[in-house]
Each structure stands twice: as C-alpha cells, then as structure tokens.
Amino acid sequence: MPVATTSTEQPELFKRRSPIAETWENLRRSWSGMLGITLIVIHLIIALTSPFLIPQDPLEMNSKISNQAPSYEHLLGTDKLGRDVFSRSMVGGRVTIVVTILATMIAVSWGGLAGILFGFLGGRADEVFMRIVDAFLSIPWLLILLLIVSIMGTEMWVQILTFGFTYGVSTIRIARAATLDHVTSDFILAARARGEHKKTIVLKELLPIVLDVILVDGAMNWSWMLLGFTSLSFLGFGVAPPTPDWGSMIAKSRETLAIQPWTVFGPVIMLSTLIIGINLFADAFAKALGLDRSQGAPV
Amino acid sequence: MIKSLAKIKNLSIGYPNKKGELVYVLKNVSFQIKPGETLGIVGESGCGKSTLGQALMGFLRTGSKIIGGSVNFADKDMFSLSIHQLESIRGKKIALIPQNAGKALTPTMRVGKQIIEAIRLNADLPGDTAEKQLVKLLAQVRLPEPEVMAERYPHELSGGQQQRVVVAMAIASKPDLLVLDEPTTGLDVTTQAHILKLLRDIVSELGTAMMYISHDMGVIARVCDRVALMYAGEIVEDTSAVELFKSPAHPYARGLLESIPRLTLAGIPNSMPGQPPIPGTIPGCSFSPRCSCATEICFKKSPEIEIIPQTFHLVRCHHWQRVLAKDFSLELIKVFKTIEHRIHDDPAIELSQVEISYHHPGFLDRIRHTPEPPATVSDLTLTIRRGETLALVGESGSGKSTIVKTISGLLPAKSGIIQLEACDLKIRIDERSMELCRQVQIIFQNPDASLNPRHMVAEILDQPLKLYFPKMTHKERRIRQIELLERVRLDGRYRLRYPGQMSGGEKQRVAIARAFAADPDVVLCDEVTSALDVSVQAAVLDLLSDLQKEHNTTYIYIAHDLSVVRAIADRVAVLYQGRLCEVGTVEEIYSPPYHPYTETLMGAVLVPDPNFEPRLLASDTPELSPPAQGCCFQRRCPRCIPDRCVTETPPWQFPLSSDGYKIRCHIPINELMVETQVV
Numbered sequence: 001m002p003v004a005t006t007s008t009e010q011p012e013l014f015k016r017r018s019p020i021a022e023t024w025e026n027l028r029r030s031w032s033g034m035l036g037i038t039l040i041v042i043h044l045i046i047a048l049t050s051p052f053l054i055p056q057d058p059l060e061m062n063s064k065i066s067n068q069a070p071s072y073e074h075l076l077g078t079d080k081l082g083r084d085v086f087s088r089s090m091v092g093g094r095v096t097i098v099v100t101i102l103a104t105m106i107a108v109s110w111g112g113l114a115g116i117l118f119g120f121l122g123g124r125a126d127e128v129f130m131r132i133v134d135a136f137l138s139i140p141w142l143l144i145l146l147l148i149v150s151i152m153g154t155e156m157w158v159q160i161l162t163f164g165f166t167y168g169v170s171t172i173r174i175a176r177a178a179t180l181d182h183v184t185s186d187f188i189l190a191a192r193a194r195g196e197h198k199k200t201i202v203l204k205e206l207l208p209i210v211l212d213v214i215l216v217d218g219a220m221n222w223s224w225m226l227l228g229f230t231s232l233s234f235l236g237f238g239v240a241p242p243t244p245d246w247g248s249m250i251a252k253s254r255e256t257l258a259i260q261p262w263t264v265f266g267p268v269i270m271l272s273t274l275i276i277g278i279n280l281f282a283d284a285f286a287k288a289l290g291l292d293r294s295q296g297a298p299v
Numbered sequence: 300m301i302k303s304l305a306k307i308k309n310l311s312i313g314y315p316n317k318k319g320e321l322v323y324v325l326k327n328v329s330f331q332i333k334p335g336e337t338l339g340i341v342g343e344s345g346c347g348k349s350t351l352g353q354a355l356m357g358f359l360r361t362g363s364k365i366i367g368g369s370v371n372f373a374d375k376d377m378f379s380l381s382i383h384q385l386e387s388i389r390g391k392k393i394a395l396i397p398q399n400a401g402k403a404l405t406p407t408m409r410v411g412k413q414i415i416e417a418i419r420l421n422a423d424l425p426g427d428t429a430e431k432q433l434v435k436l437l438a439q440v441r442l443p444e445p446e447v448m449a450e451r452y453p454h455e456l457s458g459g460q461q462q463r464v465v466v467a468m469a470i471a472s473k474p475d476l477l478v479l480d481e482p483t484t485g486l487d488v489t490t491q492a493h494i495l496k497l498l499r500d501i502v503s504e505l506g507t508a509m510m511y512i513s514h515d516m517g518v519i520a521r522v523c524d525r526v527a528l529m530y531a532g533e534i535v536e537d538t539s540a541v542e543l544f545k546s547p548a549h550p551y552a553r554g555l556l557e558s559i560p561r562l563t564l565a566g567i568p569n570s571m572p573g574q575p576p577i578p579g580t581i582p583g584c585s586f587s588p589r590c591s592c593a594t595e596i597c598f599k600k601s602p603e604i605e606i607i608p609q610t611f612h613l614v615r616c617h618h619w620q621r622v623l624a625k626d627f628s629l630e631l632i633k634v635f636k637t638i639e640h641r642i643h644d645d646p647a648i649e650l651s652q653v654e655i656s657y658h659h660p661g662f663l664d665r666i667r668h669t670p671e672p673p674a675t676v677s678d679l680t681l682t683i684r685r686g687e688t689l690a691l692v693g694e695s696g697s698g699k700s701t702i703v704k705t706i707s708g709l710l711p712a713k714s715g716i717i718q719l720e721a722c723d724l725k726i727r728i729d730e731r732s733m734e735l736c737r738q739v740q741i742i743f744q745n746p747d748a749s750l751n752p753r754h755m756v757a758e759i760l761d762q763p764l765k766l767y768f769p770k771m772t773h774k775e776r777r778i779r780q781i782e783l784l785e786r787v788r789l790d791g792r793y794r795l796r797y798p799g800q801m802s803g804g805e806k807q808r809v810a811i812a813r814a815f816a817a818d819p820d821v822v823l824c825d826e827v828t829s830a831l832d833v834s835v836q837a838a839v840l841d842l843l844s845d846l847q848k849e850h851n852t853t854y855i856y857i858a859h860d861l862s863v864v865r866a867i868a869d870r871v872a873v874l875y876q877g878r879l880c881e882v883g884t885v886e887e888i889y890s891p892p893y894h895p896y897t898e899t900l901m902g903a904v905l906v907p908d909p910n911f912e913p914r915l916l917a918s919d920t921p922e923l924s925p926p927a928q929g930c931c932f933q934r935r936c937p938r939c940i941p942d943r944c945v946t947e948t949p950p951w952q953f954p955l956s957s958d959g960y961k962i963r964c965h966i967p968i969n970e971l972m973v974e975t976q977v978v
Contacts, residue, residue, distance in 0.1 A: 019753070019797070029317075186749035193707045194763060194817075195728055195736030204762070208753035 026288035033284025039277025043093065043270075050091045056084035058091050058244045067260055076266045079249075080256060088244040089266030093274065095239045096246060099159050100225040106164025107171055107225075108218035114168075115175025115214075116206050120183055120198070130176070136169050142231060149237045159238075163228065167221050174217045178210040212289040219282035223275045230271055246271045303331035304475055304508050305355060310368035312350055312359065313579075323579035324350050324363060326532045329604075332476065337502060337509040339523030339540065341516060343555075343832040344803065345575060346529040348512045352478045355510060356393055357385050373475070391421055394469035398481040400461035404453040410464045411437075411449025414471060421472035436467040439504075441497055457921045458695075459490035463497065470501060476508045483518060487694040487859060490919040492903035495521050514832065516559060517905030520544055521913070528552050531585040532578030534604075537613040540909045548607060548614040548623050550590045556629065558837045560862040562904050565885065566637035567844060567866050570837035574802050584617065592618050629908060636841065646682045647821055647853040648706065648724070653679040653715030655698070655705050655877070673925045674713060676701050676877035683821075688847065688854040690868035692861060692900070696921060698877030699857040703823045706855070707741050719821065737767040740814040744826035746806035750798040756784070756809050757794040763816040783812040786849075787842060804835035808842065815846060824856045828863060840867050861904050865889060873897045875932050876925035883960035892954055892971035894962050896932045902977075914977050930965065937975050940965055 027033045056074070062082035070077045076085040118126040136144075144166055152158045182188065183206070191201050232238040233247025241248065246267035253263035312325040325347045332338050340348045350360065354370055357377035370377040372393060377385070389395075397403045405413060414436060415429050424432065437445035440463040453461055462482060469477055479498070483491040499522055502509055513519050519526055519540070526543045528536040528551065536549040547553050554571045561568070573589040581587065587597040594617070602617045616622065656674040663669075676698040683689045691699045704710040706717060708728030717724040722735055740763075743749035750759055760780045764771055771779070781791035787808040798806055807827060814822050824843070828836040844867060847854060858864050864871060864885075871888040873881040873896060881894040888897065895916070902914030917935040925931050929945045936944065949965045964971065 025317075186743045186745065187751040189709065190741065190743060190749050190813075191762070192728060193709055193741050194766060195731060195733060196762070196766060205751055209751060211753075 023285075023288045027284055030284040030287065032280045033288065036277045036280030036282075036284060039273050040281060043097065043274045043277065046090055047094050047097045050094070054084075054087040054090050056087040058083060058087040059242055060084075067256065069260065070262055077260065077262050079252060079263050083244075085249075085263050085266045088249060089246070089270050092244040092246045092249055092267055093270055095156070095243060096226060096229050096233070097274075099156060099163065100222055100229055102160045103163035103167065103225055104218055104222045106160065107166075107168035107221055108214055109168075110164070111168030111171025112175045112207075112210075112214040112218075113202075115172040115177075116179045116202055116210060118172070119176040119179030120202055120206060122183070126176075130173075133169055133172050137173075141166060141228065145228060145232055146235070146237060149232065154237055154240060159229070159232075163225050167225055167228075171214065171217055171221065175210055175214050178213040179206055182206060182209050212291060216282055216286045216289065216291060219278060219285060223278040223282070226271065226275055226278070302333075304334045304336075304373065305332040305510075306369075306371040307331075307351075307355065308369050308371070310351075310354060310370060311366040312347075312354060312363055313366050314360075314363040321366065321579075322577060323366070323532050325354070326578050327368070328529075328532075328534055329368075330527055330534060330537060332508050332510060334475065335502075335506045335508055337511060337522055337524045339519035339526040340510060340512045340529060341514065341519045341526055342529030343514055343575060343834065347532040347578070348514075348529050349480055351529075352395075352480050352510060352512050355476075355478055356389055356395060390417070390474075391472045392474055393476045393478060394472065394474040396462075396465055396469050396477060396479045396482045398484055400465040400482075401453065401458065403465050404461060406453055409450055409452060410456065414449070414464065414468050417468040417471040432471075436471055437464075439470070439501070440464070440467045441493075442467075457490075458486050459494060459919050459921075462486065462490075462494055466494075466497065466501070470505060470507070473505060474507060476510065478510045478512070480512045481514070484513070484515070487919070487921075488861070488900060488903040488905075489694065489915075489917065490921075491518070492905070492913045492915055493919040495905075496915065498522055515905070516544075516555060516833070516907040520907045520909045520911065521905055523909075528555075531575045531581075533585060533615060534613075535586065535615045537604075538610065539612075542610055542612055544629070544908055546623060546627055548612055548619040549586075549616050550592050550618075550622055551586050553622065553627060554589075554591075555834060556627075556907055558834045559907055560837070560840070560860075560866040561629075561906070562862050562865055562889070562901065565865060567840045568837045569636075570841060571834040572838075574804065574835070584615075586616075592621060594618070629906070645685050647685040647687075647719065648681075648683040648855070649716070649718045650679050650681045650683075650702075650706075651716040653702075653705070653717060654713045655679075655701055655710065656713050657701075673927055674877065676705075677925070679715070679877075679879060681872055681879070681882065683853055683855060685820075685853055686847070686851045687869040688856050688867055690856045690858055690864040690871045691874055692858060692864055692871055693874035694859060694900070694921070696876070696923075697874040699874060700825060701877065702874075703741065703825055703855065703857060706821075707739055707823060708736075733767060737763075737817045738820040739823065740817050740819040740821070741823045741825065742807075742810050742814045742827050745830045746803060746810045747798070747830070749810050750806055750813075752798050754797070755794065756780075756796050756798075759798075759809060759813055760784075760794075760816050763813060767817050779816070783816055784809075786815065786846070787812045802835075803831050804839060807831060807835075807839055811839075811842065811846070815850070815852075818850070819852065821853045821855065824854055826857055826859070829858070829860060836863070843867065861900060873900070876922060878925065878931040879963060880932065881962045887955070887960040891974075892962060892968050894932075894964055894971070895936045895938045895966070895975065898975055899935075899937070916975055916977060930963075938966055 060083065064082065065078050066080055066082040068074055068078040074084050074086065076089065079085055118129050145162060148162045149159065188201060188205055191205050229238060230247035233245045234251045238247050239245035249267040250264055257264060308329050310325055310328045311323060313321045313323040316322050328351060330338065340351060342348050357370065357380065365378060372388065404410065411433055414433050418424060418429050418432050433449055434445045437448055442448045442460060442463050456464065483494050486494065495518065501507065511519065511522055523540045526538065526540050527534045528549065530551050536543065536547065536552050543552060547556060557569045558571060559568060571589055576585055578585065583598040583600055584602050587593040590597065596617050602615050604613050604615050605619065606613055607619065653676065654674045655676040658672055660671065679702065691702060693699055701710065705712050706724060708726065708731055711727055712725050719738060728736065757780055760783055761776055764776045764779060780794055784791050784793050789805060789808050828839050831839060846852065856868060868885050870884050872879055873888065873894060875896050880896045881888060893901070899916040902916050905913060916937045920935065922934060926933055929947060930949045933939050933944045943965050949963050951961045951963050952968055953961050954968045962971065
C-alpha cells in the first residue's frame with residue numbers, strides 16, 4: 001500500500017517551524033530591519049529609563065542660564081526659560097510613545113476587524129460602510145484630530161481613542177482589500193460549505209491570513225501617528241505644558257531658531273530616528289513576511 | 300548529419316538557499332533540437348521542465364544562476380549575448396507559447412492589433428500589408444471570420460480561441476523554433492484535441508521546430524517526434540516518441556505509463572509510491588527510492604547517460620537491459636485494480652426537476668417583461684444511490700460545479716426537489732441543521748486553495764471535529780486527527796505541518812481527511828485529482844475508493860477527464876449546458892450506443908500512443924448559454940437533424956428498456972449504435 005510519507009528519508013521535515021520563528025529568521029538577515037529594530041528598542045529603553053538617568057531636571061527653570069549654547073553641563077544648551085534641552089529631549093517622547101502605541105493597537109484592532117468583516121460580508125452593507133469610510137478619508141486628518149481634541153479636551157485617554165479611531169479608518173481599506181483577495185478562495189468556500197458560523201470564518205479563517213498585512217500597516221500607522229501627535233503638540237493641542245514634549249519643544253524653539261538653532265536639534269533627532277527606525281522595520285517586516293515581492297530587494 | 304538548431308550541453312541551473320547552499324533545478328541536461336523537429340519535454344511538476352524552456356530562450360528566474368554548461372541556439376551561446384542581441388532572437392527566431400493564453404494577451408488591446416505588433420517586430424510593413432498578413436495568420440490558426448475576430452478583445456474570446464491568437468502571434472515572424480509550455484493544460488478535451496491538430500498542421504506547413512513541454516503523456520504522444528523524459532532535474536530518457544511508448548527503457552517511464560487511467564480499461568491504475576526528491580540531494584540515482592528494480596548500486600552510484608546501440612535510445616539507468624527484457628505495451632497493462640461496483644437500491648440523494656439560474660431579473664427587466672434567459676441547469680432528475688459513485692461529466696460550463704454548489708447549499712435552486720433521504724436539501728447552508736451539514740462534505744479541486752495556508756494540519760482537521768462533535772475533548776480530537784491521517788495514509792506527525800510544507804498529493808490527502816472527519820454520508824468531489832501529477836492521481840483515486848468501501852460513502856464525482864471517470868465511477872451522468880444527455884452505468888456509457896455529445900467527448904480523449912489519432916466530431920466553439928428550445932447540443936452536434944432537433948426537446952430513450960440507462964436524443968437507438976463519421 002503506497003504511503004505518501006517522507007518520514008524515513010527526511011525526518012527533519014517533521015520539526016515544527018512556526019511562522020513566527022520563520023519570519024524572525026528572515027528579519028534577522030535584513031540589516032535595515034535590524035537597524036530599525038535597534039532604533040525602536042533604544043527609544044523604548046530611553047522612554048522607560050530616562051527619568052532616572054538624565055543629568056538635569058527637565059522642568060527646572062533658571063532665567064540666569066536661558067538661551068545658552070551647548071556645554072558640558074548642558075549638552076544641547078538651554079531653552080528660553082533656562083531648561084536643559086538634552087534632558088527635555090530624553091523625556092519628551094514618553095507621552096508621545098505611550099499614546100501612539102496604545103492608539104496603534106486600537107487602530108489595528110478595530111480597523112482590521114471592520115475591514116475583514118465588511119470585505120467578507122460584501123453586498124449593500126459593505127457598499128454603504130465603505131462610502132462612509134471614503135467620506136471620512138477625504139477630510140484632512142489634522143482637521144479631524146483638531147476638531148475632536150478641541151471638543152473632547154486633551155486628556156490622554158481622549159487622545160488615545162481619537163488617534164486609534166482616526167487612523168483605524170485607513171486600516172479598514174487595507175484589511176478589506178487583503179480580505180477580498182481571499183474571500184472567494186476555496187478554503188473560505190469550504191468553511192461555508194461546512195456550515196461554519198460567520199464569526200468563526202472571520203476570526204479563524206480570514207484573520208490569520210490577512211494578519212500580516214494588517215500588522216505591517218499597523219507599523220506604518222505608528223510612524224504616521226507619531227507625526228500626527230507631534231503635529232498636534234506643535235499646535236498646542238498635544239501634551240499640556242510644562243510636561244516636556246517633542247512637538248511643543250519644536251514649536252518653542254521655532255521662535256529662536258535664527259539665533260540659537262541647537263535647541264531644535266534634540267527633539268528633531270529623537271523624533272526622526274524613531275520614525276526612521278519604525279519605517280525600516282516595517283519595510284523589512286513586510287519583506288520577511290513575503291508581502292513585498294519587489295524583485296532584487298534585499299531581505 | 301543535419302546540423303542542430305538548438306543545442307544544450309551539460310546545463311546545470313541552481314539557486315542558493317537561505318543557508319547559502321546550492322540547490323539544483325537542472326542537473327547536467329544535454330539535448331539537441333534539429334530544424335523542423337518536435338521535441339517533447341515531459342515530466343511531473345517540479346522536475347525543471349519550465350526552467351529548461353526558459354533557459355533555451357536565454358532567460359533565468361531571479362536568484363537562479365548557471366552552474367555549468369551552455370545553451371546554444373543557431374551557434375550562438377544564449378547566455379553570452381547582450382540584451383540587445385537576445386532581443387533580435389527572442390520573438391523572431393524563437394517564440395514562446397505560454398500556458399495561460401488569457402494572461403499572455405493584453406486585456407485592453409484588440410487582438411488584431413496585438414498580432415500586428417508581433418508582425419511589425421519582424422518586418423516594418425506598411426499598414427495594408429500588415430493587415431493582409433494578419434488576416435492570413437488568423438486564417439492559418441483556423442479562426443473563423445478573421446476580420447471580425449481581429450476586432451475583438453481577449454476577454455471576448457474563448458480559451459481555445461485565445462490560445463489560437465497566441466499561436467498566431469508566435470508564428471507571425473516565422474520563427475525557427477517554438478517553445479510551448481503546457482499550451483493546452485486547462486483547456487477542455489475537445490479544445491485540446493483541436494489545438495494539438497492545429498499545432499501539428501502548422502509544423503508541417505511552416506517546417507518550424509518545436510520544443511513542447513507537458514506533463515501529459517497523451518499530448519506528447521500526439522505531437523512529438525522525439526521525447527525527453529525528465530525526473531528531478533535530469534533527463535532520464537531521450538528517444539523517438541514511437542520508441543518511448545513502445546519500449547520504455549527507464550523504470551520511471553514505465554511507471555508513468557502504467558499510472559495513466561485509460562478510457563478502455565476499467566479500474567484504478569497502478570500508482571508510484573513516494574515523490575521526486577530535490578535534485579542533487581540523493582547520493583545515487585534520483586529515482587532509486589521509488590524504483591522497483593533498484594539494487595545496491597542504484598543507491599550508491601548515480602547512473603550516466605547510456606546509448607542503447609540498436610535504437611540510439613538514450614537512457615540514464617543502471618539496469619536498462621533488465622528493464623527492456625520485460626515486454627511492455629499499453630495493451631499488456633491489465634493489472635489495474637478493479638473496484639467492485641456496488642449498486643445499492645436505496646437512494647441517498649434524489650434530485651427531481653431541479654432548475655438553477657444565476658439570472659436575477661432587475662427592476663427594468665420586470666417592468667419590460669424581458670423574457671428570462673434559459674436556466675443554467677434545467678430539468679435535472681437524478682438518483683444517487685447509497686454507497687455508489689456517480690460521476691458528473693461535461694466540458695467547462697456544463698453546470699457540474701453549479702450542481703455541486705446547490706447540493707452543498709451554497710447556491711439556491713430555483714425550483715425542483717433535492718432530498719437527502721428524508722431531509723430537504725434545497726435549503727441554503729445557513730438554514731440547515733448541523734447534523735445535515737455534517738452529512739454532506741466537499742473536497743475541492745486544488746488543495747493549495749482549499750487549505751488555509753496559515754493553519755497547521757491539526758487545526759485544519761480540528762475545524763470539522765469542533766463543529767460537528769462539540770462534546771469531543773481536546774485529547775479525543777487529537778487521537779481522532781492521528782487516526783484520520785493514518786486512514787489517508789499519512790504519518791500522524793503530519794499534524795504539525797503547514798500546507799506549504801507538503802506536496803500536492805499530501806495536501807489533497809489532508810483535504811480528504813478533513814472531509815472524512817465529519818463522518819459524512821455524501822462526499823462531493825470537485826475534480827479532486829485534476830491538479831495532481833499522474834503518478835499521484837492513481838494513489839488518490841485508490842484512497843477514495845478504499846474510503847468509500849470502509850464507510851459506505853456516496854460520492855458525487857465531478858470530472859472533465861473521461862479516463863479518470865472510467866476508473867472510479869459506478870454510474871455516469873453526461874451533462875451539456877446544464878442538461879442531462881446520457882445517464883447510465885460506466886459500462887453502458889463507455890460502450891455504444893453513445894449520445895452524440897458523449898461520443899464527441901470520448902473521441903477527443905488522448906491515448907499515450909503516437910499512432911493514435913483522436914476523432915474530432917464537433918467544433919470546439921463553446922456556447923455561452925443553452926438554446927431556448929430544442930436539444931441543448933443542437934448547435935455543435937455532428938448528427939443534428941435540421942428541423943426536429945432545433946424545435947423539439949428530444950425524448951429520453953431507454954436502450955436496455957430498464958430505466959437505469961437512458962439517452963436523450965432524437966436519433967433512434969439503432970442508429971446511435973453506429974459510429975459517427977468524421978468529416
């Protein structure tokens with residue numbers, strides 16, 4: 001009786017290799033991805049430990065030493081109120097990072113699930129819902145953010161929910177498009193013919209298959225949210241003073257940019273390294289998952 | 300001696316894997332193509348035949364590289380030419396005819412314009428001359444009304460017509476060599492037979508050489524002068540087509556020929572155990588683990604190509620003399636495993652006057668009272684008895700899949716009765732009880748698509764178990780999974796694999812295990828073997844028949860391949876345009892009297908024998924919708940009676956005067972006993 005097994009010849013094939021391990025292996029071979037991950041990890045460590053490590057109190061004002069150039073004591077100089085720019089840059093990302101990470105999770109979850117659900121349901125419900133999404137996406141995002149924040153206030157949980165909601169809308173489209181690629185495939189048909197509940201099909205069949213697309217989109221979304229949140233802070237709707245924050249620091253130093261440009265360097269370098277890190281990671285992540293099939297691209 | 304047109308010498312192609320080790324795709328491949336010769340490259344999926352075809356055109360897939368050897372075309376080394384020089388050869392001296400013609404044509408451009416582009420590539424002709432040549436080319440590929448055809452867009456043509464357009468483009472520049480990569484795979488049998496006839500005609504008209512890549516021995520036998528058989532990246536046998544099919548010298552060739560189901564032979568053919576290795580991973584002969592003649596030397600030393608003196612037959616086997624000593628001919632194969640036909644009397648599924656339509660009248664249609672188009676499936680009355688296999692046979696568009704979808708509750712029926720014993724099956728899937736869902740299971744054509752690539756086998760098998768047997772504990776399910784895997788002859792450790800880590804045959808076994816996990820009464824098999832290699836196909840058919848015996852399962856088996864149906868079915872229903880033409884047991888259907896449509900289908904089936912010629916009875920023009928009245932096959936029928944068949948619906952005739960065997964035709968039975976003459 002023919003037994004279609006290779007067990008005798010290739011026992012190593014039976015070693016279980018999870019997709020996560022495989023993705024990590026691919027990711028590790030990408031120098032740009034590892035650079036991205038390193039940058040992100042450094043930022044997370046700084047965000048967690050900076051209050052204990054920074055040389056100066058970021059809140060302490062001292063009019064005697066205002067607008068100083070960089071020195072050994074003040075590595076990046078001081079601002080108009082005499083606060084240490086280096087220390088402020090170090091702690092200035094704490095609120096931003098917490099808000100954007102939590103908001104990214106919300107955006108990925110609700111946008112992803114809604115996208116899969118409407119991609120799967122199709123028909124009139126999908127048609128109506130997607131037109132609402134289109135209408136929403138046609139409004140400039142900064143306007144929406146300003147509107148919601150100015151009505152609801154600038155408390156942290158409001159900001160998290162606002163960002164989570166707003167950025168989730170674009171995830172809907174991504175998740176829906178990815179779902180449409182698979183919704184007519186035979187394994188979905190098989191699940192339907194088996195009599196599976198709609199909920200099971202969405203969560204057990206479709207979610208695993210579009211999860212990688214959603215996760216990569218989530219990583220990209222995170223960097224967009226950082227920009228969004230910093231912009232909001234820049235305009236004065238983000239983190240309330242005196243808490244140091246990159247956006248508001250850039251806004252403050254704008255006034256003195258001509259005479260002492262170094263005060264802007266701290267927050268700008270911190271913000272851009274984090275965003276570059278996230279983007280490098282997201283690119284390599286997409287390639288490691290096999291989503292980006294551009295030819296000759298280094299993985 | 301005639302100079303060769305193309306010469307491939309010791310060609311090895313490979314790519315580095317993740318660890319940086321070299322993985323071979325082709326290993327030491329050598330052959331020549333002489334002008335005007337037709338060389339067939341035959342082998343199973345993954346043996347490197349497409350890579351070889353691309354290499355002949357000077358093309359390598361990204362990431363792979365030449366490890367050794369050379370590819371010469373007209374005395375030029377293809378891989379030392381510049382892009383510019385290659386452009387002067389590709390499309391002009393060598394033309395490619397790809398597998399999927401629909402994807403090879405630009406969808407937004409009229410086909411005439413696309414062919415003119417190909418004509419202009421060769422010679423910058425003025426408008427009229429190019430037009431004239433276009434019409435000539437379209438006539439040459441036997442497309443009716445060339446002027447009208449040229450104005451069409453690719454999507455307005457059928458698969459066969461698209462393939463003809465691609466052939467026209469390829470021969471536009473009168474190339475010396477045509478490379479054909481499975482050009483008829485995916486086409487209906489009748490269309491395939493017509494295209495192959497066209498290719499043969501073109502070769503004899505133009506004197507073009509061909510390299511024909513295919514997995515189908517019947518197709519190769521039909522068009523090729525010489526055949527090179529590939530296995531795991533190597534050529535294992537290279538000889539004239541007559542010689543290969545008369546006395547194959549490699550055990551693999553014999554195994555392949557023995558595993559092909561045949562129209563004239565009942566039962567399931569022999570299968571070859573195992574699967575091809577990755578080229579270069581096995582120390583000795585790469586076929587040795589699957590070979591019945593293998594001895595110690597085969598596992599140690601890789602055989603060299605040897606020439607059999609009398610016949611100039613090239614073979615890569617240590618034991619070719621022993622193999623040749625055993626007589627071989629297709630007629631001698633009588634070792635097919637016959638299955639007992641179990642025709643029980645109690646019906647499992649009954650369909651009565653079923654009508655299925657995809658047409659939903661719109662608002663305007665209702666106001667204007669637009670007459671409804673004829674239904675996709677109409678007047679379907681069938682009884683499927685418990686424990687039997689009923690095959691639904693027909694070309695694409697005959698409504699086979701529509702019927703299966705309706706039985707499984709995915710598509711509503713417009714009228715009629717569908718019953719599974721006492722239960723109503725006409726209701727949609729979400730209205731059915733879990734118990735009813737459990738009783739009817741489907742196995743799909745392509746296991747790549749029907750298994751979720753993100754699920755481990757354990758999760759795949761868990762789904763029906765959790766759904767239908769909610770009381771089962773985790774441990775019980777685990778035991779059941781292993782039991783199911785063993786029943787489809789897979790190792791229990793396959794639980795921990797993902798679909799991407801299995802071969803096509805193994806994946807289909809998992810899909811079968813999933814269907815049987817529900818312990819079903821009826822299993823709907825939708826072309827379950829057509830995506831598999833022929834050596835694996837036989838094993839899967841065998842498995843299905845064993846499972847049926849154990850569980851007394853009823854199968855509804857959809858297929859377009861009449862030889863496969865012959866192998867597995869107890870009874871057959873022939874469908875055309877959603878209407879039944881002929882119903883009966885296998886023996887009754889596969890012997891006269893034939894319905895003209897059945898006869899057309901059977902005439903087009905290819906046999907792995909170079910002397911065999913298919914009988915082309917009807918045109919391969921597909922119809923988009925059934926005629927409003929009269930016989931459904933009237934437009935293509937070679938024996939159509941002008942007035943009667945067009946206006947009157949033909950009656951059921953009962954050749955055996957029992958109601959089991961019936962033919963729906965106006966022509967009297969005694970006339971149907973006589974073969975139709977080929978025009």
